[in-house]
Amino acid sequence: MPAIPADSHNVIQVRGARENNLRDVSVDLPKRRLTVFTGVSGSGKSSLVFGTIAAESQRLINETYAAFVQSFMPSRGRPDVDALRNLSAAIVVDQERMGANSRSTVGTATDAYTMLRIIFSRLGEPHIGTSGAFSFNVPEGMCPECEGTGEVSTVDVDRLVDRELSLNEGAIVVPYYAVDSWSWQVVVNSGFHDPDKKLKDFTETEWADLLHKAPVKVKVGSNGFTYEGLVTRMQRTWLAKDREALQPHIKAFVDRAVVFARCPVCDGSRLSAAALSSKVGGRNIAECSAMEIRDLAAFVRELDDPGVAPLIASLGELLDSLVEIGLGYLSLDRTSGSLSGGEAQRVKMVRHLGSSITDVTYVFDEPTIGLHPHDIRRMNDLLLRLRDKGNTVLVVEHKPEVVAIADHVVDLGPGAGEAGGEICYSGDVAGLRASGTLTGRHLGHRARLRQSVRTPTGQVSIKGADRHNLKGVDVDIPLGVLTVVTGVAGSGKSSLIHGHLADRDGVVVADQSPIRGSRRSNPATYTGLLGPIRTAFAKANGVKAALFSANSEGACPKCSGLGLIHTDLAMTAGVASVCEECEGRRFTAEVLTHRLRGKDISEVLAMSVAEAHAFFPTGQAHTVLGRLFDVGLGYLRLGQPLNTLSGGERQRLKLAIHMAEKSSTYILDEPTTGLHLADVDKLLALLDRLVDDGNTVVVIEHHQAVMAHADWIVDLGPGGGHDGGRVVFTGTPARLVAEGDTVTARHLREYVAG
Known part of the structure; x- marks a missing residue:
């Protein structure tokens, strides 16, 4: 890339950002370049990128709409920042699941199904009507028995x-x-x-x-x-x-x-008999939707009709993009809600690759989640393509493979929570390596292969596994050791473990499904920690424990224990302001007179996990807080709303809860999600502790450091979708590196060679 011009109009200027834990952050970000934001979990990356830059861009765009239109939009307060200059329109491509609507599919979410419907309405024999006749979301095309749901x-x-x-x-x-x-x-x-x-x-x-x-x-x-x-x-x-x-x-x-x-009438296709009767190239539209996208792309390329040639070309390009981004194993009839966070993010990404709009700011949240090292290279190519179209690309990421392609890196820290929120480095990648920051020191860090692997205490046999794309898989999972299940996206890892191991007795699963809770939920309520804290306050003061719950008797009556007053301003966006009566502390004045070792309940809930661990030196509270500390969440505040936690933080919170359960087998689904390179070593130590305590740990993971640290590896593939579903290797990591001929083997070999 050419050098960045010094002209101030070519940079996004951030001045005095204080959102969440940011400490008066000021930084210049080059426009029309790829900037990667690094730092430990809780260092302030998301607060700067999403909570400040993207939030203000979207708020300013919303303000251009009429007041009536704004009344239907989510309210956005101005971020806590002195100045933001030279912003362009921001498009956030996040990992939020794509809605809870069972009628939304990969095909409808990408417009691929819309194009396919138009092609069938023009070329289908017999001709049955307009494109609506092929839609399962309108009465004209839906199966009358199941009303288009397929079941x-x-x-x-x-x-x-x-x-x-x-x-x-x-x-x-x-x-x-x-x-x-x-x-x-x-x-x-x-x-x-x-x-x-x-x-x-x-x-x-x-x-x-x-x-x-x-x-x-x-x-x-x-x-x-x-x-x-x-x-x-x-x-x-x-x-x-x-x-x-x-x-x-x-x-x-x-x-x-x-x-x-x-549905017995449409056989799950969702469509009317008329829609199923019309065919193009010997296939009906339901058969096309059920094909793997890479096969459908080949089918579409064979269609030849001058009347719809531009549409066939557009659909072909869209399907090719889905294949290129590593989603060729999906089908258009796959429901959007069943996609993982990483898959959902990549589907959204495809929407923008073909866009004619340029000079916008694309914001990505760990786009490599769920990706094998083989697929990360494809993702990098797409990020660079978006940049080369003239866009500004901002990426929050931990993987060194993505950091390596950045034009500019902003490293936040030095720690998490109160110990973070500062710019530790801003510049090119070479400068980051030489900077001496935590990220710079770990960029070249490699976990080594285990010197000696543990001996299994037995095994669990999976026989004839055939869920989704699995092809009658027989595999033994060793007990009493750390097993990593890996393979490219869509190879069948989750189908094998969640479908054939997770439901057995004594198995606990900590996966990536979101924690559902209202804005009242926080780590103290979610972990059950609030119970012993309330009991301790009640005992020390001779009053009822219910007084110390912001959802019960002790709640401030003005804000109902939320600490905030949400005001609906009718035709303009609503606002949230700190409750004047309790000053955001959530409890009545009377409750706040009751103290435990000099602290009131609101002060205790404002403590970090690490502070609270010292404040409660014994008992159940100390034990729960110890687990939260062990999973790397020592910086979280006890009363922090759950909806402010990152995906990685939420997963580690679940892991802390599951550690309290008497279990023999733990299944973890990509526990490195959201973890800084330095924190991966801490995770490996935690996994070792679980195994050394007599448990079996099975980890679905792509991170090479975790693979190298494993006692046993199960590698699925060789590809994704119908090219996957087989076990292509089982054995120790050392044997995989020495003898393996799989995609995983090649990447792990490169990794350990450094």
Whole structure:
């Protein structure tokens, strides 16, 4: 790349950024270049890139819309920064899952299915109508039996109610219908049932009203409410959504109470008989959607019709981009909600590669998550392509392979939380290597192969594994050692471990599924730590423990224990301001008079895990805090809202909780997610401790440091999708390096050679 011009218009100027833990950060970022942000977890990378630069760009763009339009947009407060100059429009390509809508697929999310529908509406024989006739999201094209979902559900009524009880005795066992709850009161006071009558004695009409009645207005006291049958409400609120996006306790209930089956009319294709009858090149649109994208790309290239030639070319380019980014093993009918965070991010990325818009700022959050070293090279090529189109590319990343291609690096730290928030280095990669910062020192760091591997205490056999693309896999997982399961994206790692090992007795899984919780949830509530803390306060002051919960009696009445007042400004964006009554401390003044060793409850919740670990030197609180410290979360504040944690922080929080469970086998899914190079060594020490305590640890991982540190490796491949699904190597890392001929072997060989 040519040198960066000194003209100030060619840099994004950040002056005095103080968002979260940033300490008056000022830095210049070159425009139309690739800048990588490094630093330990919690050092302030996301606060600078997402919370300051991207947030202000998007806020300013939103302000250009009419007030009426703004009222439908999420409210964005101005970041805490003195000045931001020369911003361009920011497009955030993050790892958030692509929505909980079961009707959204890879095809609909990328517009590939829309193009395919138009091609079928023009070339399909017999001709059945416009492109809408091939859409499962409109009545014209959807299967009438399943209404375009591809599956039918049957509710087991006896999982919803206990026929031996009356409503007053708690006959309804559906979540949110406990006796005296609001939903229960609507049912009991609706007038459709005798609340003291056993359900087994209900008439046919009473049963129908309880289970299937359509929404109807009823009076409960002086207020009007909507009553609807239990099954009717379940179908509207839970069954219409992607099950994976439901809250865990709701998903568990739905999985118990509902039997899902492939729709017998459309055979799961979601489409009408007419849509399935129309064919192009001997295939209907459902068959095309079910093909792996790389195969569909070859099929599309064979189509030749002057009338739709531009559309065929555009679809071909889009499919080729998906293959190039390492997603060729997916199919267009794969639901968006089932994609991993890394897959979702790469699907979003493809949308922008073909865009005609240039001179925008693309912001990426660890785009290499879920990628094998082989696939990281492809990702790097795409980042450079976006830059070379004239865009500014900002990437938060830990992998040295991505840092190596940067035009500019900004290293934050030196530590995490209160010990971070400063610029440790800003410049080129060569300068970072020589800088002496934690990141600079670790760029060339390599974990070595184990000198001696542990001896297994037994084995768990997996026989004939055939989930998804697995091809009747037989493999033995050794017990009492550290096993790493690896392979390129789509090779079958998750299908093998989550599908055939995770559900066995004594197995605990710490995966990447998001922690679902409101803005009231924090590490103290999520880990159960708040219980012993409240008990300690109650005991020291001779009062009820409920006083020390911001969700219960002790909550500030003005902000209901949130610490913030959310104000709806009607036609303009709402704002959140610190509650004046409690000054953000969340509790009543009376509660704050009660102290434990000189600290009130709000001061304790403001402590970091490390501070609290010293403050509670014994007991259950000390034990829980010790686990949080062990997984590298010593800098987190106890009362920090969960929605402010990064993906890696959330996963390590789960791991800390699971460490409390008596388990014999731990399954970890990419535990290096979000970890700085220096922290990977700490993770390896933690994995060793788990194994040395007598546990079996199975890690799905791409990071070569973890592979090198393993006792045993199971490598899947040789490729992804139908090119994968086989075990291509099992053995020690040393043997893989010495004898292996797989993609993983080649990359691990390069890695250990340094």
